[in-house]
Amino acid sequence: MMKANAxxxxxxxxVSDSSRxxxxxxxxxGRFHPVSDLAYMVGITPQTASYHLAKMTQANVIDVESQGRHRYYGISNQEIAQVMxxxxxxAPPVEIKSLKQSNEEKALRHARTCYDHIAGNLGVKLKTSLMNQQFLVxxxxxxxxxxxxEIFFNTIDIDTNKLKKKRRMFCSKCLDWSERRHHIAGALGNAMLEKFLELEWIERVPKSRALKITALGGNGLNEMFGVDP
Amino acid sequence: MMKANAxxxxxxxxVSDSSRxxxxxxxxxGRFHPVSDLAYMVGITPQTASYHLAKMTQANVIDVESQGRHRYYGISNQEIAQVMxxxxxxAPPVEIKSLKQSNEEKALRHARTCYDHIAGNLGVKLKTSLMNQQFLVxxxxxxxxxxxxEIFFNTIDIDTNKLKKKRRMFCSKCLDWSERRHHIAGALGNAMLEKFLELEWIERVPKSRALKITALGGNGLNEMFGVDP
DNA sequence: TCCATATTTCGATGATAATCGAAATATTAA
DNA sequence: TTAATATTTCGATTATCATCGAAATATGGA
Structure with missing residues (x-):
């Protein structure tokens, strides 16, 4: 019993260290980042970042891909995203002390990535819409x-048969911390994220995991999904 | 962003300390335990136990109830059970080094409490059975x-209307670590645990959170739920 | 080959936390 | 009132961990 606890x-x-x-x-x-960028964003030196990244890599929490002198680190495992x-x-709610922080919080709640799929209000609305239209049960x-x-997803150029063949869950649930409801994870969740980025319905926000819904995306989501973003 | 991480x-x-x-x-x-028992079971002194219990109480992870000189500590919050x-x-799987450990592990996988409801193989089978018989959707x-x-639960003397009036989720999901599927939490999950204990279909195992299914319980579960424990 | 850049390693430092012996406090039984 | 028991508090000790400056290593461009 003590071993399990250990x-x-x-x-x-x-996770208990604030830098990690x-x-x-x-x-x-969902992106892979080089050491120096992570160090800068967190506010620690590259040596400290390297120390923590090595620790998490050894524990199979994150992965590293080398390209020349650059080492790119990223999450390799959806379970870690779910633990986070x-x-x-x-976790107790963050005390908002500036308008900037408040806006950032709102943006994350509105739409963000959760490792490799869409989370936040948008993610939950998408799930609800697909359930209501009985595209998913x-x-x-x-x-x-x-x-x-299947017909529906094929109309937006997502090949569900191909997704089913992947060695991962086709369409699992992930409980959203900000909405307290599920959003869609798994292969289908990932495909939707990639397709919406490709269609330019959403775009990544620099230095953030927030996702911005474009005007084009607003129309597309409304028209195809009946979702009001 | 740094604040949320903190x-x-x-x-x-x-959770990161092995004693805690x-x-x-x-x-x-699901039980409340006195300091001295917890210290003994974990293998630390009462002073150390007291230090950790105070820390977790202050963080609202656990609750304390006093009875004379005794302080009884227990989990007050289902979210903590879900985090655990x-x-x-x-967590990496425990390396089994003795037959005793192996049997303990098996017992926990078979049936155990998860704070205030039934987890493990029994918990998952109960959920599946209730779904298959369309008592739950x-x-x-x-x-x-x-x-x-509702008719079904009333036949085993569980008043579902009363449960719905409680200030908690009626029948939520809890993802089972050993079965990798959901079992039933919430008010209904708790009521089932209490009722089965009362009916002596299951009994607690001393110094463990494993649950033992009695011969009586085997029959009852088979007959009423169509579950083979 | 030399220089620049990115990352890792080493070693020292400082901070933090868990531990327990001793003592204090609180409660209960005799 | 005294003694026993349970728990908490105090203070010292020990261990662990995160930090970064300096140096080493690896890669790539000039």
Whole structure:
């Protein structure tokens, strides 16, 4: 019994340092980042960043990809994203001390990446819309796509058969810390994120994991999904 | 952004110490325990236990109830149970080094308490059975009871109307670390645990959060739920 | 080859936290 | 009132960890 606790403690330890928590939060944007950028964004030296990144890499929390002298670090594992989101459920709310902070918080609540899929109000609305139109139905820990759903996704150029063949959950749930409801994760969640970026319905915000909905996207989401962003 | 991370780090810190993780795991049995017992079970002195219990009480992770010279500590908040279960998802598996440990692990996987409801294989099978018989249906983050379900629960003396009036979720999901599927939490989950204990279908195992299914319980669960424990 | 850049490693420092012996406090039983 | 028990508090000790300056290593451009 003590061993299991030691393992739980070990995982919690990885998140319990404020620098590592900051790094992991940045990496929830789904991107891979070089050491120097992470160090700068968190406000620590590259040596300290390197120390923490090595620790998390060794624990299989994050991955590293080398390109020449650059080392790019990113989250490799959706379970870590879910642990971070579940922490944000129970973490005390941040005290907002400036208008800038308030706007940033709102932007994250509105739409953001959660590792490799869309989270926030947009993510939850998308799920609700797909459920209401019976393109998806819920069963156990996963959504199942309907025939109508397959037709629908094909009209926006998402090949659901191809997604099903991937070695990951097709369409799982992720509990959203800001909305307290689920949004769509898994292969379908990822495909939607990539497609909307491609269609320029959404775009990434520099140095943030917030997602901005474009005017084009507002129209597209309304028209195709019946979602008012 | 850094503030949010500090809050996440703060919560993770509470679990990151092996003594506190051990205490929290013991408290997942849903019982309240005195300081001296917790100290003994974890293998630390009462002073150390007192130090950790004070820390977690101050952070509203656990509650304390005084009775004379005794201070009884227990979990007051289902979210903490869910955080612990989610950690167990990503914690590396325990290396089994004895037959006793293996049996303990199996017992926990088979049936255990998760704070105030049934978890493990039994918990998941109960949920599946209730879904298959259409006593419960899934919608968003919660199960909804059907008319047939209300009739069913009343036959085993669980008053679902009364449960709905409680100030908590009626029938939420909790993702089971051992089965990787959901079991039933919330008011209904708690009522089922209490009723099965009352009916002597299950009984608590001393010094463990495992639950033992009795012969009587095996029959009852089979007959009433169609569950083979 | 030399220089610039990115990252890692080393070692020292300082901070923080968990531990427990001793003592204090609170409660209860005799 | 005294003694026993349970728990908390205090203070000292020890261990661990995050930090960064300096140096080393690796890669790439001139």
């Amino acid at each position: 393992n739980v403690a070990k995982v919690a330890t990885l 928590a900051a790094i992991l939060t940045i990496l929830l944007d 989101e579940s922490f944000l459920q129970v 819920e069963k156990d820990n996963e959504f199942h796509i309907t025939s109508d759903g | 809050n996440v780090a703060k919560v993770a810190t509470l 993780a051990a205490i929290l795991t013991i408290l997942l049995d 279960e989610s950690f167990l998802q990503v 899934e919608k968003d983050n919660e199960f909804h009871i059907t008319s047939d379900g």
